Amino acid sequence: MENDILVQLRSTSLFRGLSDEMLATLAERAVMRKLAPNDILMKKGEAGDSLFLIHTGWVKIVTEDSKGDELILNKCGPGEIIGEMALLDSEPRSASVIALEDAEALEVKQSAFQDALDKDPDISLSIIRSYSNRLRFSTTYIEKAIDWAQKIAEGDYSFIDQTQPLSKNAQTADDKAAQLLSAFFTMVRKVKEREDGLKQQLEQLSFEIDQARRKQEFEEITGTEFYAKLKEQAKNLRQKRAQQ
Amino acid sequence: MNKGKIVSIHSFRGGTGKSNTTANLAAQVALAGKRVGVVDTDIQSPGIHVLFGLDETKMGKTINDFLHGTATIREIGFPIGENTGGAEGRAKLAGKNLWLFPSSIRGREISQILREGVDFNKLNEGLQTTISEFDLDYLFIDTHPGLNEETLLSIATSDILIIILRPDNQDLQGTSVTVDIARSLDVPHLMLMVNKALPKYDFAQIKKEIEAKFSAPVSGVLPLTFDLADNASNDLFSLRYPDHEWSKSLRGVADAILAVK
Numbered sequence: 001m002e003n004d005i006l007v008q009l010r011s012t013s014l015f016r017g018l019s020d021e022m023l024a025t026l027a028e029r030a031v032m033r034k035l036a037p038n039d040i041l042m043k044k045g046e047a048g049d050s051l052f053l054i055h056t057g058w059v060k061i062v063t064e065d066s067k068g069d070e071l072i073l074n075k076c077g078p079g080e081i082i083g084e085m086a087l088l089d090s091e092p093r094s095a096s097v098i099a100l101e102d103a104e105a106l107e108v109k110q111s112a113f114q115d116a117l118d119k120d121p122d123i124s125l126s127i128i129r130s131y132s133n134r135l136r137f138s139t140t141y142i143e144k145a146i147d148w149a150q151k152i153a154e155g156d157y158s159f160i161d162q163t164q165p166l167s168k169n170a171q172t173a174d175d176k177a178a179q180l181l182s183a184f185f186t187m188v189r190k191v192k193e194r195e196d197g198l199k200q201q202l203e204q205l206s207f208e209i210d211q212a213r214r215k216q217e218f219e220e221i222t223g224t225e226f227y228a229k230l231k232e233q234a235k236n237l238r239q240k241r242a243q244q
Numbered sequence: 245m246n247k248g249k250i251v252s253i254h255s256f257r258g259g260t261g262k263s264n265t266t267a268n269l270a271a272q273v274a275l276a277g278k279r280v281g282v283v284d285t286d287i288q289s290p291g292i293h294v295l296f297g298l299d300e301t302k303m304g305k306t307i308n309d310f311l312h313g314t315a316t317i318r319e320i321g322f323p324i325g326e327n328t329g330g331a332e333g334r335a336k337l338a339g340k341n342l343w344l345f346p347s348s349i350r351g352r353e354i355s356q357i358l359r360e361g362v363d364f365n366k367l368n369e370g371l372q373t374t375i376s377e378f379d380l381d382y383l384f385i386d387t388h389p390g391l392n393e394e395t396l397l398s399i400a401t402s403d404i405l406i407i408i409l410r411p412d413n414q415d416l417q418g419t420s421v422t423v424d425i426a427r428s429l430d431v432p433h434l435m436l437m438v439n440k441a442l443p444k445y446d447f448a449q450i451k452k453e454i455e456a457k458f459s460a461p462v463s464g465v466l467p468l469t470f471d472l473a474d475n476a477s478n479d480l481f482s483l484r485y486p487d488h489e490w491s492k493s494l495r496g497v498a499d500a501i502l503a504v505k
Contacts, residue, residue, distance in 0.1 A: 202446035
């Protein structure tokens with residue numbers, strides 16, 4: 001299991017740059033928390049001083065809507081990191097995390113993390129790079145998402161075919177920007193499907209003209225002396241106008 | 245020299261929204277900076293003049309007086325741009341070159357005029373005088389439904405004929421005869437406008453189907469809208485609600501008129 005944890009830690013973008021030795025130190029001081037269904041892993045508003053790496057099972061990230069009802073923001077499973085911002089800023093938790101089933105989460109305390117930083121200042125640089133990369137990735141795609149949203153508003157869905165599926169571009173599964181964009185693309189495809197469906201639902205009209213009646217009515221009108229004279233006069237008029 | 249064009253608006257049956265369309269088209273073309281005249285062919289029934297904010301008591305002499313030689317055309321033209329009144333849409337016409345020419349050339353009266361010797365050439369001369377006296381770019385004629393002699397005269401003298409129809413078989417049947425007549429009378433520019441189309445239908449398909457049936461361009465398919473029917477203030481709808489779908493499509497028809505060389 002020790003090995004599993006190392007593999008999982010290394011697979012996260014946050015710890016990718018760390019040496020095996022450093023990861024081993026973090027893993028050693030980490031605590032495995034066992035959760036039964038509905039156990040609360042972290043509570044919204046509480047001081048945050050650790051991150052969790054989900055080892056097994058699934059948890060939900062929840063907040064409350066305006067009526068006080070539970071609102072699920074996301075679900076996380078094995079290999080995903082929760083609460084990582086707490087390692088740097090110690091701000092209160094922005095959401096609660098509750099186990100959906102029997103689950104295990106590896107808790108890395110801020111103190112353990114900071115001890116590691118003291119031991120090897122290079123880690124700081126590595127961590128800063130990691131955060132910076134994630135920020136850049138998010139910002140780039142947020143800008144793109146704004147651009148796409150404007151295109152959707154104009155009914156232009158061509159970017160779907162011109163853009164690589166983002167889940168494949170994403171570096172790791174725990175990348176929230178990639179998840180958001182994946183959800184975004186799913187949404188756009190669904191919207192487009194519905195729109196195409198509505199277009200097809202527009203009813204088609206077909207018309208019938210009774211050609212015999214058309215001919216008869218035309219002959220009734222044009223068969224008079226009045227019409228013959230008018231046609232002649234109109235013809236002269238057109239010729240006169242053409243010469244002007 | 246580019247002479248003014250006579251634009252007749254016709255529909256085979258009543259209720260197609262012809263007067264409303266004529267008034268709005270004339271207003272849009274005037275708004276585009278053109279000098280525009282509108283011949284209101286029936287001042288006895290509420291129609292174009294009401295949309296321009298006039299009632300018949302305000303109108304004195306008519307085109308009939310002019311055709312009989314008892315009035316000059318100058319006395320008849322009513323300058324809308326100087327009398328826009330309070331309505332929000334019409335107010336946009338302030339200072340524009342738009343005149344209304346009331347007339348009363350209904351079937352029976354036109355027969356009388358014909359008996360009195362006002363024939364096609366005289367009517368045409370009258371219209372040409374109107375154009376030259378007011379230096380008009382366009383003279384719109386709101387014709388009567390059906391194909392009586394008065395309407396035939398209007399069609400015969402038109403440079404542009406716009407036939408308004410609803411997307412149903414009865415209107416298409418009547419329109420087919422008008423289209424044949426327009427071709428028989430060598431009208432240089434014929435276009436169709438579909439009005440009161442239910443939004444559940446595919447407008448692009450309606451346009452395609454009707455164009456194929458008549459080999460004539462459909463310059464707009466305009467939706468049936470309660471907003472227009474509810475135009476209680478008798479204002480010019482396309483000026484008052486320029487962003488409405490009906491108004492947008494109507495401007496497309498106005499553009500088609502302006503595009504005719």
